[in-house]
Amino acid sequence: MSFSLPDLPYAYDALQPYMSKETLEYHHDKHHQAYVTNGNNLLKGSEWEGKALEDVVQGSFGKNAGLFNNAGQHFNHLHFWNWMKPNGGGSIPGELEKALLDSFGSLDKMKEDFIQGGVTQFGSGWCWLTVQNGKIVVTKTANGESPLVHGGKPILGCDVWEHSYYIDYRNRRPDYVKAFIENLVNWEYVAQMYSAAIK
Numbered sequence: 001m002s003f004s005l006p007d008l009p010y011a012y013d014a015l016q017p018y019m020s021k022e023t024l025e026y027h028h029d030k031h032h033q034a035y036v037t038n039g040n041n042l043l044k045g046s047e048w049e050g051k052a053l054e055d056v057v058q059g060s061f062g063k064n065a066g067l068f069n070n071a072g073q074h075f076n077h078l079h080f081w082n083w084m085k086p087n088g089g090g091s092i093p094g095e096l097e098k099a100l101l102d103s104f105g106s107l108d109k110m111k112e113d114f115i116q117g118g119v120t121q122f123g124s125g126w127c128w129l130t131v132q133n134g135k136i137v138v139t140k141t142a143n144g145e146s147p148l149v150h151g152g153k154p155i156l157g158c159d160v161w162e163h164s165y166y167i168d169y170r171n172r173r174p175d176y177v178k179a180f181i182e183n184l185v186n187w188e189y190v191a192q193m194y195s196a197a198i199k
């Protein structure tokens, strides 16, 4: 199985004003495409050729940095497009909402911690809602890493590489992460990942 780039699940201009058409054109068509192309080149002839994506990500971590970076980013971006939707950030499905309240005490606290995670990730990386030891926690990772290689299961991730926000927000990463959690998140998709993570 080789990697391939899926179409965005919405139009390029569907996330405006929170994420522009221009950002999505560069981010999806150029950046994600590059991870797919480079990942396929590095996968060819490696011991992970033909393996499922999550197995490539976990298997190559710490062993083959080039392949890991591209496979990790392919995994992260496949979900990232689905973690957003037009008119996102609305109500949270019941089972997930209950788990978030159990873990954070309030939805405001969850959002505050998530924004803080994104703002304090130094340099390129991601902030996450991660299922770990039966709880949902905020974590952050550098570059193409994800909770998958740190003993957790990601259910929501925000890309805080500059390519994800610089066109729209310039250096204002806090405003970008705040807009993401409040206005872009597709909570139905997060709930699906949560259900799969606790099985």
Ligand code: MN3
Pocket: 027, 031, 077, 159, 161, 163, 164
């Ligand atoms: Mn990206």
